[in-house]
Amino acid sequence: RRAEQFGVSTLTAGAELRSLIEGATPAVFRQDGREYDIRVRLREDQRNLKEGFDSTYVPNINQALVRLRDVAKAVETTGPSTINRQDRGRYIQISADIAPKGPGMGGVMSDIGAWLKPGGDIKVPPGVGYRFSGQAENFQELMIGMLVAMGLGILFIYLVLASLYESIVTPFTIMLVLPLAAVGAFMALLVTGSSLDLFSMIGCVMLLGIATKNSILLVDYTQRRVVEGMPSAQALIEAGRTRLRPILMTTIALIAGMLPIAIVLNEASKQRTSMGIAIIGGLISSTVLTLVVVPAAYSYVERFRNWSGAWVKRVFS
Numbered sequence: 001r002r003a004e005q006f007g008v009s010t011l012t013a014g015a016e017l018r019s020l021i022e023g024a025t026p027a028v029f030r031q032d033g034r035e036y037d038i039r040v041r042l043r044e045d046q047r048n049l050k051e052g053f054d055s056t057y058v059p060n061i062n063q064a065l066v067r068l069r070d071v072a073k074a075v076e077t078t079g080p081s082t083i084n085r086q087d088r089g090r091y092i093q094i095s096a097d098i099a100p101k102g103p104g105m106g107g108v109m110s111d112i113g114a115w116l117k118p119g120g121d122i123k124v125p126p127g128v129g130y131r132f133s134g135q136a137e138n139f140q141e142l143m144i145g146m147l148v149a150m151g152l153g154i155l156f157i158y159l160v161l162a163s164l165y166e167s168i169v170t171p172f173t174i175m176l177v178l179p180l181a182a183v184g185a186f187m188a189l190l191v192t193g194s195s196l197d198l199f200s201m202i203g204c205v206m207l208l209g210i211a212t213k214n215s216i217l218l219v220d221y222t223q224r225r226v227v228e229g230m231p232s233a234q235a236l237i238e239a240g241r242t243r244l245r246p247i248l249m250t251t252i253a254l255i256a257g258m259l260p261i262a263i264v265l266n267e268a269s270k271q272r273t274s275m276g277i278a279i280i281g282g283l284i285s286s287t288v289l290t291l292v293v294v295p296a297a298y299s300y301v302e303r304f305r306n307w308s309g310a311w312v313k314r315v316f317s
Contacts, residue, residue: 003071007060013071016058021047050074093133104195105139146201153208154178161216165223169305173298174215180289181211181282188281194274203278210279211286213250215294217243222298232302236295244291251287255280 003010023041030036046052053074057065084091098108109132115122116130124130132140154175161171185204189196218239225235262276 006066006071007062007064008058008066008071009061012061013058013068017049017056017068020056021049050076095134101193104197105136106143106196109136109139142198142201146205149205150208153205157208157212165219167305169301169308170219170223173294173301174212174219176294176297177211177215177286177290178208180293181207181286184285185278185282187285188277189274191281192277194277197271197274199272200274200278203275204282206275206279207282207286210254211282211290214247214287214290217247218290218294219298222295232299236298240291240295247287247291251283255283258283 003013019040020042023039025037025039027038028035029038041047049056054067054069056068058068058071060066084093098105102108103111112130112132114120116124131137158171158175161174162168165171182204185200185207186196188194189200194200218236221239221243222232222235225238226232230238258276258279260276262273262280264270264273
């Protein structure tokens, strides 16, 4: 009320006190091609506002000086130097870097979520929430985008295989290699100490198409031999014997092509090494396990396909 009577604005008074203590830079001094800020403020022995509160003046709306003690009282306290607001709310931003050999972005985010959840190590006051921003927010969006991309990739692979083999059951035998490749990719990242970042996720998406080639070679050859009249078990053994060489040749060629990416040649290529590691690990595991798991699963899937086909014909006839 007294500040209003004297015509003193709190904004003007605060700006004046800031200029008196911290100073203002109304001009620059130029010499020999260099510029130096000219800072204007009170002398060092006059900058103690606690001691000189009664002798400090601030301007009013008419630029007349008014004693600070006539419009304000001195209270020693603490407060934020800046106030940040977003979406009509106040927030505090805490930033940090990730340790090179730490758990990675995903591990950090899960740890922070465990600390701040109800019953965690950090008790959040009522009405206070948290959310990730910056690289952590981009990482969350990236995870959602990659999951959508993988889901669509798996769906399209299934549709192509179902139309190719004219069956809704046989593609499951070929696509059984996908979890086997994912296990190898994650194990390779774990052994090498790499994190699940953008490039390793891209490698996992690439594995969806690369890993199925071995199953297609086995199943396609087996299907042709079965059509020619060969028993299923014998056709599987012959397919494994005949297709072993092309499977190994294509796998070794792909691994050799990914080695330059997996090896750190310079600092620029260091961030892409996780993609090569994930692809190489997935290729190794899918190749080794495909020769064992896919033939075993094929016999069971074919039995189920024959039984379900006969059941459908019996029902609808």
